[in-house]
Amino acid sequence: MDQIEKIRTSSATDSASSDSEILPREPVFSLSGYTNLSEALKFIASEATPEYALFVDIPLKWGQRILERLEKDDGKIFGRKYRYTWNSHERTLRLSMPSPIHEAVTSWYFQMTLTWVSNGIITLEEAKEATPSTNTPFTMPASPYQQSTKIPDVAVTPDDGQSLPSFVIEVGWTEPMTALQADMELLLCGSEGQIQMGLVVKWYLQRRTGTVRGTACLWALDAYGRLTKQQEEVYHLPTTSKWASGAQPHSRPVVAGVFGRDA
Structure with a gap:
């Protein structure tokens, strides 16, 4: 997992070197x-x-x-x-401990599902064939994370008998970004390909302005089983970011991965 170690080191260095963010x-x-x-x-x-x-x-x-x-x-x-x-x-x-910030992502997911249906990216029947959950533990089957167990902030599981979700969301406030990235490695690499994508949103408090900004990362495994990510800076709830207004997470291939389907 050299690739992930490099990402962790870079992320930790970038965060530590910024004097504009209050990092817990x-x-x-x-x-x-x-x-x-x-x-x-x-x-x-x-x-x-x-x-x-x-x-x-x-x-x-x-x-x-x-x-x-x-x-x-x-x-x-x-x-x-x-x-x-x-x-x-x-x-x-x-x-x-779940906070209002963690709980808000559940309503965001439902809003995005309605948007995807309204825009014709998925059908209403497809949306109904996936069940979101917020307090369900999932145990990984694949080495080296075999028997690792996690409760994602949001997990979306297809109603096709699959034991693990196809899509997970993690939100961080007190949690460091390195911990959230490690969670994605555990979930995607430990699930034997069942968890196809994971979204991480890490929020920070701006030291100078007292406002909140964040980083959103969409994680997936490529054809060789390596972790890849798309990253965007956000300044408020992601419903108003480019991901919520027509960019890549609104494309059929990406949204299909949320519901565990082929594009």
């Missing part, structure tokens, strides 16, 4: 000193912030067991309902 610091906690799962769970619960946290050095055998506790938690340990990403390859767990 990523809280990182190691579980390397823990040998007892119960104590590790208490540590995770005590350090998990209301917004976002990353835990590293997690024993591989604990991964799915931690997720089970997150799903079944009755409030005695965690007290909050987190969205999570368990990366079995890197042995990391990311926890985040």
Whole structure:
């Protein structure tokens, strides 16, 4: 994955070098000193912030067991309902609390679907044959991400018996862009081709003006299984960007990928 490492390094450098953006610091906690799962769970619960946290050095055998506790938690340990990403390859767990920014992307997706139908890019029947979800965990089947599990902000799954979505959306505010890019690598490369595309929208607060700007990246796998992306700068909700007014994500080949169909 040299290509992704280069993208991560470039993105991190570009973000760090800009003095016009307020970038949140990523809280990182190691579980390397823990040998007892119960104590590790208490540590995770005590350090998990209301917004976002990353835990590293997690024993591989604990991964799915931690997720089970997150799903079944009755409030005695965690007290909050987190969205999570368990990366079995890197042995990391990311926890985040959905915010209004994360929830807004759901309504944006429905607006875009109506636009695609109105413009004749897809039919109403095609739109009905895909189900969006916001709190569904998906487990990856392919190495090196086998048994990795993630809850995307939005997942669109074709109603054809496919176990994984064809299209996912991730939105970042406190999450760094490198983490969002790693999520795309996990989802697209770990899904055996079932997840065809992913959209990442990363929002930043402008230090000088106090306004919000963002970067939108549309990720896909090329014919050789390599990650590719289209990128655009946005300055408010993406419904008014060029992607929402007639550019590439409104072409039949791209929209077809959202619904898991051939162009």
